Amino acid sequence: MVRITNMKDLIGIIKDKLSLSKLTLLSNPKTSYLHIAVLRTTSHSPSTPPNDHHLATILSLGDSSRATASTIIHSLITRLHRTTNSHVALKCLLTIHHIIKRGPFILKDHLRILPSTKGRNNLKLSSFRDGTSPATWALSAWVRWYARYIETILFTSKNMDFDIYSSLIEKEKQRDFISSGMNSDLIRDVGLLVGVIEEICKVPDNLLVERDRLVRGVMELLGNDYLSMVNGILFRLGEFKERVGLLSFNDSVELGSVLDRLTACKEKSLRLFSVRKISVETLWEMIEELNSKIGVGGVSQLGLVTGL
Known part of the structure; x- marks a missing residue:
């Protein structure tokens, strides 16, 4: 059960529920389940790592076709770029990290398509700031560094045999x-x-x-x-x-x-x-x-x- 510690946590959980409802009602039925899988893996719940079951679902779905893999990566990167919440951003980066480490080839291959600038700001998070509290401000430094690290391993993976x-x-x-x-x-x-x-x-x-x-x-x-x-x-x-x-x-x-x-x-x-x-x-x-x-x-x- 999610422990709600402040108003921002409550607002984040409400946002997730509204997004799930919107995806269910308005999205293309052929792809909405993919966006829902990404949303559940990168929820606003603070300090809770991506659920192993939800991660496994994304990795499994990403192995079904190139179109499916493309949709998952696009949904994940879009959520990463749109969020101002440090916990959501970290969960997106953690999910990307898991994909690079143990994801199926076609899912990893769509990450490799990201523009390469030698590991520098490919994920466009160098200016990320979450000023909601001192804790989220400190966590923002982790988001910026973790994005650089993910960019580095993506660059290294592209250039190794x-x-x-x-x-x-x-x-x-x-x-x-x-x-x-x-x-x-x-x-x-x-x-x-x-x-x-x-x-x-x-x-x-x-x-x-x-x-x-x-x-x-x-x-x-x-x-x-x-x-x-x-x-x-x-x-x-x-x-x-x-x-x-x-x-x-x-x-x-x-x-x-x-x-x-x-x-x-x-x-x-x-x-x-x-x-x-x-x-x-x-x-x-x-x-x-x-x-x-x-x-x-x-x-x-x-x-x-x-x-x-």
Whole structure:
């Protein structure tokens, strides 16, 4: 049962009921059920994450046809752009995040059609503000940051040869692909994955993580994303361990720069995700090892180039 804590919550619930009634009476019967599914998943109920059943419904409906997938994404993005409510906006972004992580291909493909500006304001929420209360004002910072993060993973997904949330079967294929990949392509991929971790580390610092269930839901997804990025980077750095003696000077410099960016995220990421994983510990150890080898190789190659 929804707990109503203030007048705005009550107004939001009334708005949802009116919207449901309007969709039932006035919308095209062939598509109204899709808009209703989006509305129920992104209700005004404060601090309540999208219901698992409602999310599952959207993911299932989105796998039926391209027309259906298009309608769902359009309805979701329209609701995101029209709302001034921080809770609704966060729920829309959470739903998009779930679609990217575990949605059917045709549903994810319609998200990929969104205009690409290298992860910058594709979702047009950089100026989002909900000034209803101090709490919603603070939550607005999460909306703006979360939109940037979603834009970043959409951009990364578009520019990687593999899904950044690969299944076990895909990871085996990915290993084979990586072993035959060019150095420049692998460095590019590592840079893209590091970019996702960099954006994770820009998450707003405030007490909402403890108080707000929606924010806690976001952090749970981020924790899983972080481990996915770590594993993707490990695959590629493992290949570079095999090739380190064969890297050109330029490749060594570019790889070293990417590893420096990742190292700069270490302290913040360890604070955000306190649970220790073997993959994470292995990553930092591998970075130290590669930096050491690249440094020695880079100096010797520099000497050859400059004639010293």
